[in-house]
Amino acid sequence: MGNPIMRDSTLRSHYDSVERVITTMKKQIDQPMSLRSMAKVACASPFHFNRTFRQVTGVPPSQFLYALRLDTARRLFMETDHKVIDVCYEVGYNSVGTFTRRFTDLLGVSPTMFRELLRLPLLHLPEYPDPATRFNGHLASSYRLSGRVNAPGEFHGFIFVGLFETPIPQARPVACAIATESGYYHIEDAPEGEFYLFALGLEHPIDASACFDYDSALRGGGHQVRIGSHAIHGTTSLYLRPPSPLDPPILIVLSLLLDEFFSHRHRIPPLPLTAPPLAVHAQG
Numbered sequence: 493m494g495n496p497i498m499r500d501s502t503l504r505s506h507y508d509s510v511e512r513v514i515t516t517m518k519k520q521i522d523q524p525m526s527l528r529s530m531a532k533v534a535c536a537s538p539f540h541f542n543r544t545f546r547q548v549t550g551v552p553p554s555q556f557l558y559a560l561r562l563d564t565a566r567r568l569f570m571e572t573d574h575k576v577i578d579v580c581y582e583v584g585y586n587s588v589g590t591f592t593r594r595f596t597d598l599l600g601v602s603p604t605m606f607r608e609l610l611r612l613p614l615l616h617l618p619e620y621p622d623p624a625t626r627f628n629g630h631l632a633s634s635y636r637l638s639g640r641v642n643a644p645g646e647f648h649g650f651i652f653v654g655l656f657e658t659p660i661p662q663a664r665p666v667a668c669a670i671a672t673e674s675g676y677y678h679i680e681d682a683p684e685g686e687f688y689l690f691a692l693g694l695e696h697p698i699d700a701s702a703c704f705d706y707d708s709a710l711r712g713g714g715h716q717v718r719i720g721s722h723a724i725h726g727t728t729s730l731y732l733r734p735p736s737p738l739d740p741p742i743l744i745v746l747s748l749l750l751d752e753f754f755s756h757r758h759r760i761p762p763l764p765l766t767a768p769p770l771a772v773h774a775q776g
Contacts, residue, residue: 509534509541510548511737517557521564522584525557550659550714551740559660561585562598563741569606570704576603598743600663609747610704635719637667637682639728641691643674647710649695652746653677653730655687659714662743670753677730682719689713691730692742703747711735711742 513533517525530553531541545553561583568579577588585591596602601609641651650672654665666687671677693710694702702709710732717726 506544507548507738509536510545513541513545513553514556514560514737517560518564521561522582524584527553549738549740555660556740558594559598559662559741559743562595562743565591565595565603566599566606566743567705569603570610570701579603598662599745601745601748606745609745612747634681634683635724637679637717637719637724637728638676639730640676641671641674641712641730641732643693643710643732647673647693647695647732649673649693649698651677651732652692652694652749653679654690654744655679655682655717656690657687659688660740660743661688661690661692664744664749668749668753684719684721686716686718689715689717689726689728689730691732692746693732703750704745706742706746707735709735709742711739
């Protein structure tokens with residue numbers, strides 16, 4: 493058995509080196525960074541750095557950098573009146589077309605639409621929404637995913653829970669639910685497949701910027717769950733915590749998702765289950 497002090501020291505060294513690279517990414521967001529240059533900052537070989545970075549953050553370093561660039565663009569659109577072409581260059585893109593496509597793909601709306609959404613009045617959020625409310629329309633072979641979300645005792649707000657196709661919560665989830673404080677959530681229309689389960693906690697009172705900027709929001713999850721015809725593999729429990737510098741950016745437009753979520757609640761009555769309740773097999 494290895495020395496636990498040595499293992500802890502190695503782990504701390506890995507976290508420090510990854511955080512050092514992320515800090516460098518943010519400082520040089522408009523500059524290209526190859527895997528070799530990132531590894532040099534981390535004082536490691538490219539192979540070992542790539543593996544360590546994925547273990548610590550859950551995503552490859554190149555994907556993390558792309559997400560940081562779009563997250564920086566999101567913030568610039570919120571905090572400045574810079575033109576799209578100026579923001580494009582400020583975050584390291586040389587082509588406005590490429591930047592616009594990447595922004596739209598990752599956030600789910602174009603830069604122009606994002607700016608328009610910023611000017612809209614804040615959606616009135618119910619303080620105690622129904623945790624079983626459906627988000628998407630009825631899907632063939634859809635299933636119910638339930639779990640418990642655990643928030644710190646002092647937390648008072650609402651919690652967005654979503655299933656995403658990538659290890660970075662981006663664009664729109666395949667399905668989602670809303671919970672309040674600690675308690676159970678129910679996603680009624682989860683499709684078959686492998687997804688990543690995330691939670692985002694926003695404190696009351698919620699102002700307009702909170703639906704676009706999640707730097708201080710509590711978060712949880714990021715682990716993979718596999719939904720099959722007879723069982724759900726992976727844990728469905730979520731634990732909210734403060735954000736960490738090692739967290740990938742959250743690239744969603746929450747105001748748009750919530751508007752759709754509550755619009756569906758008022759327009760469409762809940763559907764019966766399309767399949768028997770699934771067994772949940774927690775892993776790890």
